[in-house]
Amino acid sequence: MTLHRNFTIAAMLAFSASLALAxxxxxxxxLAVPPLATLPPPSIPKDNPNTPAKEELGKKLFWESRLSGNxxxxxxxxxxxxxxxxxxxxxxRGYPGTKHWRNSQTILNxxxxxxxFWEGNVTSLEGQAPAAAEGAVAGNGDSSVMExxxxxxxxxxxxxxxxxxxxxxxINDAWRAIAAYQRTVVTDAKxxxxxxxxxxxxxxxTESQQRGMTLFNxxxxxxxxxxxxxxxxxxxxxxxxxEHPGFRDDPLLQITHRWEHYQKGVPExxxxxxxxxxxxxYQTKNPKDIGKFRTxxxxxxxxxxxxxxxxxxxxxxxxxxxxxxGGGKDADKSPLLQPLGLSSAEKIDLIGFLEALSMDxxxxxxxxxxxxxxxxxAPIKK
Amino acid sequence: MNVKxxxxxWRRWVPWLSGMAAALPLLCAxxxxxxxxxxxxxxxxESKPANAAMVNLGRHLYFDSRLAGDxxxxxxxxxxxxxxxxxxxxxxxxxxxxxxxxxxPPLINxxxxxxxxxxxxxxxxxxxxxxxxxxxxxxxxxxxxxxVQERLKQIPEYVNLWEAAFGKGSDPYSPRxxxxxxxxxxxxxxxxxxxxxxxxxxxxxxxxxxxxxxAVFNGKGNCVQCHNGPIGxxxxxHRLGVPEHPDVLANPLRTLTMLRHYxxxxxxxxxxxxxxxxxxxxxxxxxDIGKFQTxxxxxxxxxxxxxxxxxxxxxxxxVDxxxxxxxxxxxxxxxxxxxxxxxxxxxAFLLSLSGDxxxxxxxxxxxxxxxxxxxxx
Numbered sequence: 001m002t003l004h005r006n007f008t009i010a011a012m013l014a015f016s017a018s019l020a021l022a023x024x025x026x027x028x029x030x031l032a033v034p035p036l037a038t039l040p041p042p043s044i045p046k047d048n049p050n051t052p053a054k055e056e057l058g059k060k061l062f063w064e065s066r067l068s069g070n071x072x073x074x075x076x077x078x079x080x081x082x083x084x085x086x087x088x089x090x091x092x093r094g095y096p097g098t099k100h101w102r103n104s105q106t107i108l109n110x111x112x113x114x115x116x117f118w119e120g121n122v123t124s125l126e127g128q129a130p131a132a133a134e135g136a137v138a139g140n141g142d143s144s145v146m147e148x149x150x151x152x153x154x155x156x157x158x159x160x161x162x163x164x165x166x167x168x169x170x171i172n173d174a175w176r177a178i179a180a181y182q183r184t185v186v187t188d189a190k191x192x193x194x195x196x197x198x199x200x201x202x203x204x205x206t207e208s209q210q211r212g213m214t215l216f217n218x219x220x221x222x223x224x225x226x227x228x229x230x231x232x233x234x235x236x237x238x239x240x241x242x243e244h245p246g247f248r249d250d251p252l253l254q255i256t257h258r259w260e261h262y263q264k265g266v267p268e269x270x271x272x273x274x275x276x277x278x279x280x281x282y283q284t285k286n287p288k289d290i291g292k293f294r295t296x297x298x299x300x301x302x303x304x305x306x307x308x309x310x311x312x313x314x315x316x317x318x319x320x321x322x323x324x325x326g327g328g329k330d331a332d333k334s335p336l337l338q339p340l341g342l343s344s345a346e347k348i349d350l351i352g353f354l355e356a357l358s359m360d361x362x363x364x365x366x367x368x369x370x371x372x373x374x375x376x377x378a379p380i381k382k
Numbered sequence: 383m384n385v386k387x388x389x390x391x392w393r394r395w396v397p398w399l400s401g402m403a404a405a406l407p408l409l410c411a412x413x414x415x416x417x418x419x420x421x422x423x424x425x426x427x428e429s430k431p432a433n434a435a436m437v438n439l440g441r442h443l444y445f446d447s448r449l450a451g452d453x454x455x456x457x458x459x460x461x462x463x464x465x466x467x468x469x470x471x472x473x474x475x476x477x478x479x480x481x482x483x484x485x486x487p488p489l490i491n492x493x494x495x496x497x498x499x500x501x502x503x504x505x506x507x508x509x510x511x512x513x514x515x516x517x518x519x520x521x522x523x524x525x526x527x528x529x530v531q532e533r534l535k536q537i538p539e540y541v542n543l544w545e546a547a548f549g550k551g552s553d554p555y556s557p558r559x560x561x562x563x564x565x566x567x568x569x570x571x572x573x574x575x576x577x578x579x580x581x582x583x584x585x586x587x588x589x590x591x592x593x594x595x596x597a598v599f600n601g602k603g604n605c606v607q608c609h610n611g612p613i614g615x616x617x618x619x620h621r622l623g624v625p626e627h628p629d630v631l632a633n634p635l636r637t638l639t640m641l642r643h644y645x646x647x648x649x650x651x652x653x654x655x656x657x658x659x660x661x662x663x664x665x666x667x668x669x670d671i672g673k674f675q676t677x678x679x680x681x682x683x684x685x686x687x688x689x690x691x692x693x694x695x696x697x698x699x700x701v702d703x704x705x706x707x708x709x710x711x712x713x714x715x716x717x718x719x720x721x722x723x724x725x726x727x728x729x730a731f732l733l734s735l736s737g738d739x740x741x742x743x744x745x746x747x748x749x750x751x752x753x754x755x756x757x758x759x
Contacts, residue, residue: 069524070452071479096452098529136529140451142520145480148642151653152634168653251536251750258759259532275757374634380654 034228036217038195039299042111042183048126050180057159058181060368061174066149067133069140072096075132075178078104081364084303085185090311091244091253095140099252101260101277103311106304108363109297111183112230118309119280120236120294125179130171136263137256147171155371187299191359205356211346212353220323220340220350225295231357236280236292239337240328243276244310277310291332302358316351421610423599423735425578426491426680432569435547440566442543442745443559448533449517451524454478457516457563460486463742466684467570472627472692473636477524481635483643483658485692488685489567490740491678496617500690502675503647503664506617509564510557517560521639527556534559535759539748572680575737588734595731598724603704605679605728614679614735619661621672623709626657627691658691672711683736697729 044050061067065074073095078087085106087093092104102118110116116128133139133146150156150169160169163177189195194213196204205213216222225233246253261271264282280289293309307313313322322328324347327337342350443449447456455477460469467488469475476482484500492498495506504512516522517530534540534554544554547562572578577596579587588596599605608616630636644652649663661670674690688694694703705725708715720728753759 066479069520070454070477072452096454097448097450136451136526140524140526142524144642144646145520145639148638148645151641152638248756249752251752254753254756255529255532255536255750257756258535259526259529261759262528262532263526272759273757274759374638376631376634377637377656380656 033223033233036194036198036223036227036231037229038189038192038198039109039112039187039229042186044183045124045126048176048179050183051163053159054163054177054180055184056368057156057163058177058179059365060156060159060370061178062181063368063370066153067139067141067146067174068095069142069145070096073139073141075107075129075139078132078138079107082362084108084300084305084362086304088305090306090314091246092138094137094252094256095135098137098140099246099250099256100137101247101253101256102309103306105296106300107182107185108300108304109186109230111186112297113232113234115234115294118293119283120234121283125182126172126175129175129178129182133175137259143171146174149374150174152374152377153371154375185363185365187359188363191361192299193356193360194353197356206352208349209352209356212349212351212356215342215346215350216353219346220342221336222298222323222350224336226298231298232295234294236289236294237334237336238279238291238330238332239293239308239322240291240330240333241308241310241322242312242328244312279309291330298354298357300358300363302355303362316354317347320347320350421606421616423577423606423610423614423679424612425581426494426572426575426612429569429571430493433547433565435543436562436565437569438566439540439543439547440562440564440569441742442540443534443563444566444742445744446747448750449523449525449530450477451526451529452478455523457513457523457567458744460522461489461567463570463740463744466490466681466686467740468685470686472687473629476521476639480521480639481633482521483630483636483640484690485687487677488681490570490681490685491572491613492570493568494611494613495615495678497675500674500677501661501664502617502619509568510561511564513563513567514557514560521643527560531556531559533750536750536753537748538751570740570742572737572740575680576734577731578737580734588731591727591730592734593727593731594724595727595729595734598720598728599731602724603718603720603728605704608676609679615676617675619670619673619675621660621711621713622674622689622703622715623672623711623713624674624689624691624703625693625709627693630658630691631656660690679732679735681736681740683733684739697732698725701725701728 062075065071065077067074078092079085080087085108087104090103092100092102094100105118110125110128114123116122116125117131122128122131130143133141134143147170150160150171156169160166160173164170164173166173189199193204193209225235225237227233244253247257257274257277258271260282261274266274266278266282266285270278276291278290280292280294281287283289301307301316305314307316307319313319320342323337324340324342326339327333444457447453447459449456460474461467462469467490468486472485474482474484474486487500492506492509497506498504498512504515514527517525518527531554534544541553545552548558576587576592608618608620610616630640640658641652641655644655644659644663647663649655649659649666657672659671661673661675662668682688682697686695686697688697688700694700701720702725703709704715705718705720707713707717
């Protein structure tokens with residue numbers, strides 16, 4: 001019953017979106033896109049089933065600073081629950097002695113992405129965790145060191161034996177446990193006004209938010225890329241965003257900027273002349289992909305400022321103004337970006353709707369109780 | 383010197399490998415060493431002319447903690463010129479939040495080393511690669527060399543030093559950066575050593591006690607068997623049965639660094655190791671368990687404590703250890719029967735292998751600066 005009604009509403013939304021788009025611009029051809037919907041439970045990979053014990057272990061490991069180079073950078077240091085599971089900064093703080101070069105994304109609903117990181121360079125949470133823990137401007141950990149540290153902490157030895165059945169903790173199992181935990185850090189639809197509205201609660205959205213929804217699906221054409229249950233098509237677009245100003249005057253950001261080009265294997269000419277973050281290009285080396293980044297989910301925006309791959313906008317109002325202007329001053333930006341001509345009232349409506357995609361209260365997890373110090377190994381029995 | 387391996391003690395020492403120990407007698411049958419009559423402790427040759435600009439660049443980088451992943455340590459942290467180019471500790475500290483399991487060896491007279499590292503895993507003719515290993519190794523400085531290279535580009539003073547060393551228009555590049563530091567550490571040499579003056583004809587350079595010690599060194603003590611050549615090292619690997627430093631097992635941070643080193647070296651059954659196996663982790667040859675490379679005997683005056691794990695605080699301790707015939711566990715050593723006077727003479731002679739105090743001028747640490755031409759790198 002509910003499913004059927006959702007489908008009907010969704011189909012209508014999609015239809016009106018296409019119609020509005022076709023009317024609003026003759027430069028682009030609207031494609032049928034999946035309508036907004038309520039998130040199903042995340043899919044669980046067959047080779048890494050969730051169990052309560054694994055989730056509990058993964059939560060500890062998410063907070064475990066010994067899973068980093070110098071014991072100071074657990075996952076949670078850049079993904080703090082009370083900062084929307086990001087770090088609140090425009091650019092992520094990065095490993096001590098470095099700064100990162102992109103915004104620390106929320107891990108809320110990361111369970112639903114089929115591509116992770118802003119340039120989509122890994123395809124599973126199991127692959128994302130080590131890339132962050134080992135990345136030189138993130139965790140800077142060495143996998144064999146981190147693995148050996150776990151083997152000297154008896155509580156972890158016991159937990160890994162229980163969860164994975166191994167005599168000694170293995171680092172890839174640590175990433176599996178963290179991924180399993182992350183699959184619990186997801187939106188609860190019952191707490192999201194938009195999802196309650198979809199489920200039939202007509203009072204869940206204010207009139208302003210409902211007008212915002214119409215704009216989202218129509219005149220503003222957000223739905224073109226921000227669609228489906230995740231409110232992201234997981235594709236890559238060039239928006240012509242302004243550069244983070246720090247790249248012009250912060251030596252640490254300039255270091256990371258060049259290093260990223262160097263270690264991602266771009267040709268020397270690109271390394272020497274890169275005036276910006278090339279995004280998807282690093283993965284494909286296709287010039288058409290320069291400056292493209294993966295569409296982020298619009299769920300939980302209330303708690304995940306600042307916005308964009310470089311955190312260049314602090315408020316949703318700035319984001320909406322940017323799109324209303326047709327994106328950045330960039331000849332090569334996506335043709336989907338066109339001036340929207342939204343009135344002040346319409347912008348307020350749209351922002352109201354975007355906020356209705358967030359839970360009423362932020363999803364918070366308490367700090368876990370972490371195992372104690374390293375302990376000497378038992379002697380070998382003759 | 384006629385030496386027999388004591389296989390029965392060796393087998394007891396490595397119970398975790400006892401399954402394989404049955405094969406040992408066969409392997410060891412040919413291992414008995416014979417005396418090396420030609421071995422001699424020779425004078426340090428004259429220095430090779432170094433590339434002064436490279437050495438100067440390398441000296442600056444040597445003291446710069448921005449070569450470490452988290453800026454927590456520089457080369458000089460564990461190889462401090464004020465502490466004999468070591469760190470003065472039995473066991474070295476290692477990277478932030480880690481502890482190392484061996485002694486930091488003094489970086490003096492490196493030009494004459496056959497291999498680097500106590501387990502000899504690096505080629506002594508390639509100081510740049512050894513530097514790279516220290517800077518990038520997770521338990522030492524844990525840096526990505528390419529990040530360090532980019533850091534140097536933000537330091538105008540270093541860019542100038544770089545151009546002086548490598549030519550106008552060349553810019554910091556990590557392999558060359560390691561080679562510059564390698565050139566610097568190879569330039570640190572003993573100067574005005576009494577024993578060298580003696581060998582070159584100054585018979586007054588050694589006193590009577592030191593001359594007695596020299597005779598013991600070359601004769602009854604047979605130190606010269608392994609401690610020969612210009613730095614007093616044959617560059618080979620020997621099992622002395624040096625007692626394990628208790629902290630290697632008592633401090634789990636050290637044990638885990640050791641076991642992880644074994645794991646990443648591809649050593650079999652590394653989780654069962656409860657002592658430092660030395661060369662074996664590299665060679666995987668059972669005969670190499672507990673063998674370490676012969677260290678230099680130069681500059682012992684300033685490089686205590688001694689041995690691969692710093693377990694002996696004084697040269698008297700070291701001499702007593704050899705006089706006892708080492709520490710068992712299958713060592714080739716046997717008791718020497720030295721008198722008190724002979725021991726004192728030997729220590730005095732060993733100290734005469736130290737030269738003038740080695741000083742290295744520590745340069746100022748210039749700041750990172752923004753580059754004004756973002757997009758022109």
